[in-house]
Amino acid sequence: xxxLQPGTKDGPSLRSRTLFTGLGFFxxxxxxxxxxxxxxxxxxxxxxxxQRERRGKQIYVQGTAPSGKEILAYxxxxxxxxxGSAMPCANCHGLDGLGKPEGGVIPTNVTWEALTKPYAVPxxxxxxxxxxxxxxxxxxxxRGTDPAGNKLLNVMPRYAIEAEDLGDLIxxxxxxxxxxxxxxxxxxxLVGTVVPARGALADMGQAVKAVTTAFFAELNSQGGIxxxxxxxxxxxxxxxxxxxxxxxxxxxxxxxxxALTGAFIAGSEKEMIPxxxxxxxxxxxxxxxxxxxxxxxxxxxxxxxSGVDGQVQAMxxxxxxxxxxxxxHLAIVFPHTEINLRVVxxxxxxGKKDGVSAPQAYDxxxxxxxxxxxxxxxRYHNSQVVVFLxxxxxxxxxxxxxxxxxxxxxxxxxxxxxxxxxxxAPVGFDGKLFFSFPTSPADQSPDGLKQFQALAEKYKLxxxxxxxxxxxxxxxxxxxxxxxxxxxxxxxxxxxxxxxGFYEYPTGLTPAITYGPNRRxxxxxAYIVSVDLKxxxxxxxxxxxxxx
Amino acid sequence: MLTKAIIVALVFGxxxxxxxxxxxxxxxxxxxxxxxxxxxxxxxxxxxPMHPDITSTKQGKCPKCGMRLRLVTVKDPVEAPAxxxxxxxxxxxDDSTGFSSSRVxxxxxxxxxxxxxxxYTDLVKNKTVAINFIFTTCTTICPPMTxxxxxxxxxxxxxxxxxxxxxxSVDPSTDxxxxxxxxxxxxxxxxxxxFVTGDKAEMDSLLRALGAAVADKNDHxxxxxxxNDTTGYWTRTYGLSAPTTLxxxxxxxxxxx
Numbered sequence: 001x002x003x004l005q006p007g008t009k010d011g012p013s014l015r016s017r018t019l020f021t022g023l024g025f026f027x028x029x030x031x032x033x034x035x036x037x038x039x040x041x042x043x044x045x046x047x048x049x050x051q052r053e054r055r056g057k058q059i060y061v062q063g064t065a066p067s068g069k070e071i072l073a074y075x076x077x078x079x080x081x082x083x084g085s086a087m088p089c090a091n092c093h094g095l096d097g098l099g100k101p102e103g104g105v106i107p108t109n110v111t112w113e114a115l116t117k118p119y120a121v122p123x124x125x126x127x128x129x130x131x132x133x134x135x136x137x138x139x140x141x142x143r144g145t146d147p148a149g150n151k152l153l154n155v156m157p158r159y160a161i162e163a164e165d166l167g168d169l170i171x172x173x174x175x176x177x178x179x180x181x182x183x184x185x186x187x188x189x190l191v192g193t194v195v196p197a198r199g200a201l202a203d204m205g206q207a208v209k210a211v212t213t214a215f216f217a218e219l220n221s222q223g224g225i226x227x228x229x230x231x232x233x234x235x236x237x238x239x240x241x242x243x244x245x246x247x248x249x250x251x252x253x254x255x256x257x258x259a260l261t262g263a264f265i266a267g268s269e270k271e272m273i274p275x276x277x278x279x280x281x282x283x284x285x286x287x288x289x290x291x292x293x294x295x296x297x298x299x300x301x302x303x304x305x306s307g308v309d310g311q312v313q314a315m316x317x318x319x320x321x322x323x324x325x326x327x328x329h330l331a332i333v334f335p336h337t338e339i340n341l342r343v344v345x346x347x348x349x350x351g352k353k354d355g356v357s358a359p360q361a362y363d364x365x366x367x368x369x370x371x372x373x374x375x376x377x378x379r380y381h382n383s384q385v386v387v388f389l390x391x392x393x394x395x396x397x398x399x400x401x402x403x404x405x406x407x408x409x410x411x412x413x414x415x416x417x418x419x420x421x422x423x424x425a426p427v428g429f430d431g432k433l434f435f436s437f438p439t440s441p442a443d444q445s446p447d448g449l450k451q452f453q454a455l456a457e458k459y460k461l462x463x464x465x466x467x468x469x470x471x472x473x474x475x476x477x478x479x480x481x482x483x484x485x486x487x488x489x490x491x492x493x494x495x496x497x498x499x500x501g502f503y504e505y506p507t508g509l510t511p512a513i514t515y516g517p518n519r520r521x522x523x524x525x526a527y528i529v530s531v532d533l534k535x536x537x538x539x540x541x542x543x544x545x546x547x548x
Numbered sequence: 549m550l551t552k553a554i555i556v557a558l559v560f561g562x563x564x565x566x567x568x569x570x571x572x573x574x575x576x577x578x579x580x581x582x583x584x585x586x587x588x589x590x591x592x593x594x595x596x597p598m599h600p601d602i603t604s605t606k607q608g609k610c611p612k613c614g615m616r617l618r619l620v621t622v623k624d625p626v627e628a629p630a631x632x633x634x635x636x637x638x639x640x641x642d643d644s645t646g647f648s649s650s651r652v653x654x655x656x657x658x659x660x661x662x663x664x665x666x667x668y669t670d671l672v673k674n675k676t677v678a679i680n681f682i683f684t685t686c687t688t689i690c691p692p693m694t695x696x697x698x699x700x701x702x703x704x705x706x707x708x709x710x711x712x713x714x715x716x717s718v719d720p721s722t723d724x725x726x727x728x729x730x731x732x733x734x735x736x737x738x739x740x741x742x743f744v745t746g747d748k749a750e751m752d753s754l755l756r757a758l759g760a761a762v763a764d765k766n767d768h769x770x771x772x773x774x775x776n777d778t779t780g781y782w783t784r785t786y787g788l789s790a791p792t793t794l795x796x797x798x799x800x801x802x803x804x805x
Contacts, residue, residue, distance in 0.1 A: 075696070076791070092687060101688070104770070155788055295727075296730065
């Protein structure tokens, strides 16, 4: 066989077609015994290129084919078989095609220009070959030989892959390193957010929209980042989580959003987060109380502050360290919801770490809080430290009930349920009522505050919903910082990797932000404050409790 | 610099000494053929971790910063710090590696199921082991190395050889037990193959002791450490060799008298 023959675009032989239309098993046979000529570029030649290349990209990056046909990799002389997904091209050759040297192995640069250099290409080990053609690439991928017939290094597997999938892959290779993620050009970058537009939260949505618009307008007025101007687009939540997902999915596609910031996903976490993972759109600082940080991680989503689970963990840590608490029976009372069950799990984990005995758990159906029975049970077990996950109203009725019998256990509440109503608690709980906060005014540096105030003044930001505004503002600030650090040649993947490198980044308004390969909550921990019921104010009860 | 040069020479020498186990791909992978070097005999030498120019033949402290000097090279493993449990049990180490069971620390580690283990007592003691070094976000050499290890495991099982396979993470701060479990599942690792991670400091001491410590995880070498703790025979080999070659080396270790 002549390996120097230029790529054949003029159709497959009948024989190769029969060989390649079989199942993976036959493909394996084909590459061991048959000549195996490719059939790429025929069956789907009419389709727009973008489609083929998109399919090829999945093969390149994930080692699986959108066609659903199996891809197998065979390694070394003994043909160790592994699924293609364990050794996709991008593993070694990198998302940019330049190759990721490791442990003395230097993968070839597989960008089209490098492969098709019009002269004999020498490699570091002395291997030399004429330029690759499509045909040559097929042989390299399926048989492990270069255009000169040299064997490739034994860590380059030979792939059993359907001819059409192979064609898709090669179509993508021609583009590799030149493509750009959606929503980014030389002069523009598209950032999106999701705001609630109807109902009780509409006002907050307006405030978030205003601060996000202002932040990027200000950034643009300073020249943008690497000469790129920001364009901010908005999507709105709908009445149901699934409808919101549909909205946002359409939004990302139609508007070509590069990344999302400060999106309101509270209540639709389960729908939104898998969507972002699927669309590979990074989201920084979503507004939610329930970060989804279970293994395996959703790589795309970076949270600012601890959610309820993190805050309650901090409470447990606080209780375990406080001398007058640590000897007491710990109880947790919560409305029975899926989310709360996970919080309770987190509490148990934290209890183990802090060496306190597992808390007694009492659940109740949401909306059906039998407060008399709960207090009876708590008293019976002499639970002197009660972590309460229900709303403020339920918390107040619990304390009122306990007050009737002059029983005052310590009550710990997550800030989620916090409003000023809490100051209406029976005075007997003075000094016994505790709140967790994921951030505190102590985190606000003079500079951070000054910057925010200047922005608020210049753009006439609303004066209400400050917490939501600050959250959205910090999310945008982190995104901007990450884009600066990632460099001009940025992609979504690069943005994610850059964020994973954030260590103690001061936003000026929240605790310092740290992310990592296994960490998606920027400020993991909480403050505990006690409630002064006489003066009606919060009093710090702890410093920053870090949960690292 | 001198210390580094010596370590490089030593490691390279060790790899060369296991020459039968190395196929030509090592040399081609490195980019150029280098003449093989003989293992140099070394005397015990201690150096400051911060000031490599401060060296001594005795234990002590660095006059510049006061840090405890660390062992850099040894002539005879018996001279190694006696903090390890098997120091007396270990027999004469194989000369080609300068490595012995007494150098395997009994640090606390986690396996891929989150169990807490003592590295030496639970994984190495009285066993024949093959140890490679991986990290789960390593994409270029770890997948082929792990796939090869899987094949080795199958062939050893076919030959009814009882050998423990161990994959140690060189990136313990990223590699949680969950990540290791995922990685193991991807390559269908069977029981008898332990993936190991742990606290950074302990893992660093483990990696240093096993000669696999690197400053940049991407520089970690595809090296496999093979040992028979019962007889005290240890050798190193190239992790990207053909599985049959590895099986030969491991079988030799298992049958070592």
